[in-house]
Amino acid sequence: MNSRPNILLITADQWRGDCLGTVGHPVVKTPNLDAFAEQATVFERHYATCAPCSPARASLYTGLYQMNHRVVWNGAPLDNRFDNIARAARRAGYVPTLFGYTDTSPDPRVHDPNDPALSTYEGVLPGFAVRQMLPEDDKPWLSWLAARGHDPATFPTIHHVASEEGERISRNAPAYSAEETQTAFLTDAFLSWLGEQEAERPWFAHISYLRPHPPITVPEPYNRMYGPEDGPDFLGAASPDEEANLHPLVATALATQKVSSHIPGADGLVKDLTRDDFRRIRALYYGMISEVDAQIGRLLSGLSAADAEKDTLVIFTSDHAEMMGDHWMLGKGGFFEQSYHIPLMIRAPGRAKANRVTAFTSAADIFPTLIDLIGVEPAHAPDGASLRPFLNAQTPVRWRKGAIFEFDYRNISATEAILPEHVDGRDRTLLAMRGPDWQYVHFPELPPLLFKPAGPGGAIKDLSNDPEMLPVLRDCLSDLLSLRMRHNDDTLARKPVWDYYS
Numbered sequence: 001m002n003s004r005p006n007i008l009l010i011t012a013d014q015w016r017g018d019c020l021g022t023v024g025h026p027v028v029k030t031p032n033l034d035a036f037a038e039q040a041t042v043f044e045r046h047y048a049t050c051a052p053c054s055p056a057r058a059s060l061y062t063g064l065y066q067m068n069h070r071v072v073w074n075g076a077p078l079d080n081r082f083d084n085i086a087r088a089a090r091r092a093g094y095v096p097t098l099f100g101y102t103d104t105s106p107d108p109r110v111h112d113p114n115d116p117a118l119s120t121y122e123g124v125l126p127g128f129a130v131r132q133m134l135p136e137d138d139k140p141w142l143s144w145l146a147a148r149g150h151d152p153a154t155f156p157t158i159h160h161v162a163s164e165e166g167e168r169i170s171r172n173a174p175a176y177s178a179e180e181t182q183t184a185f186l187t188d189a190f191l192s193w194l195g196e197q198e199a200e201r202p203w204f205a206h207i208s209y210l211r212p213h214p215p216i217t218v219p220e221p222y223n224r225m226y227g228p229e230d231g232p233d234f235l236g237a238a239s240p241d242e243e244a245n246l247h248p249l250v251a252t253a254l255a256t257q258k259v260s261s262h263i264p265g266a267d268g269l270v271k272d273l274t275r276d277d278f279r280r281i282r283a284l285y286y287g288m289i290s291e292v293d294a295q296i297g298r299l300l301s302g303l304s305a306a307d308a309e310k311d312t313l314v315i316f317t318s319d320h321a322e323m324m325g326d327h328w329m330l331g332k333g334g335f336f337e338q339s340y341h342i343p344l345m346i347r348a349p350g351r352a353k354a355n356r357v358t359a360f361t362s363a364a365d366i367f368p369t370l371i372d373l374i375g376v377e378p379a380h381a382p383d384g385a386s387l388r389p390f391l392n393a394q395t396p397v398r399w400r401k402g403a404i405f406e407f408d409y410r411n412i413s414a415t416e417a418i419l420p421e422h423v424d425g426r427d428r429t430l431l432a433m434r435g436p437d438w439q440y441v442h443f444p445e446l447p448p449l450l451f452k453p454a455g456p457g458g459a460i461k462d463l464s465n466d467p468e469m470l471p472v473l474r475d476c477l478s479d480l481l482s483l484r485m486r487h488n489d490d491t492l493a494r495k496p497v498w499d500y501y502s
Helices: 031-037 053-062 085-091 138-149 152-158 182-194 240-244 248-256 274-305 363-374 465-488
Strands: 008-010 042-048 095-099 130-135 204-209 312-317 344-346 356-360 401-409 429-434 438-443 448-451
Touching: 008 274, 008 363, 031 274, 031 312, 031 344, 042 401, 053 363, 085 095, 085 204, 085 312, 085 363, 095 182, 130 182, 138 152, 138 182, 182 204, 182 274, 204 274, 240 248, 274 312, 344 465, 356 363, 356 401, 429 465, 438 465, 448 465
Parallel strands: 008 204, 008 312, 042 356, 095 130, 095 204
Antiparallel strands: 042 344, 312 344, 401 429, 429 438, 438 448
């Protein structure tokens, strides 16, 4: 084995943490990841730190909470002073290579004002070499489809499907096949690149799959692999109106979420979908997950065929999760844990014994774990902590009591209806802590929330104003304040200046 492992970081965009067979989902079929879990450490309570894509990925790549990296929406720049997984890997001698995207907006202070890099949030994390890009416009994938005989005239509606009479949500298949998805395209690119690698030189690849991110559509056989009747009961209140009563931010989200953001060619608001509509959408989402699982199977088989399996550190995770009908919502954001609970599995060379972790872990832990395993010091103090002890079936002496996640909603339309005009962007945010028994959500300018995480059926009941819950509320506030203080930037506070080069 090489002294340093190969590194394969796989992310699948918008994958819920409960949607894996290996963690007990009653419906979703993920045979390849289930088999991978038999040789990996599976983290069952793993959480994104924030949403949507750019903020969540900033945390994954830097090990920082949003309160410190300050990527608050897609398009907010990532400060160039921060270290990241690619820069750290280069210090260890790797050439980090990207397949897909990182959704990183560059620091404008290190670019000329005319640089086109400042016109998009789809930049590349500094330090990565790009083998195969997959931006939002899908142009590289569409060119690949054209080379396979698809008519470019159909590309503007490539994800649209015809609906049967009386159907609002169709489960028909798009024009491309299961061997022609964006997932297959990136898998092919990686396997081609893998064949070029020299056995004596360790490599680092990041495969950033788009799916199961919207648009919600998937080819045969995955489009009908699951029936609308399959799946557990939805979480939340009996109606969108009752759900909206929980909190002003929920009411605002329900009043603004559009179906077209998820279903190609659809119209109307998500809150106006019926439970049957949500069930049909969920069946397609499950199919998209199984499609990605099949391509991950190809990827892992390729590792084995290249005799690289035993020398490769493999990490599978997501950037953030997906509401998928719970609380009458689609997408991500807000404070419900269904937007933040994501999968994490890690298989490290020499640690092939299956292991399950129920401690709360965070996307901010990925960066410190990687640099720990490759023996590199971080250039800034990360908020996360190395998961290496868990990989050795050990529990750290001191570990977090819960997971925290943040959401900055300054860019959500209609927030002026719930907040005074004088409230600026820094107050249009929330900080949530999910503990073993309670979830507490703090807002600078809106009422707090204290509730038990919801089970199937039934509305969440806010207990923040219940006099009997004052001790719990006080403890939650104390824990959250302590956590916030503990994660002040510690980069230069760790030692006096005269010790830096002595």
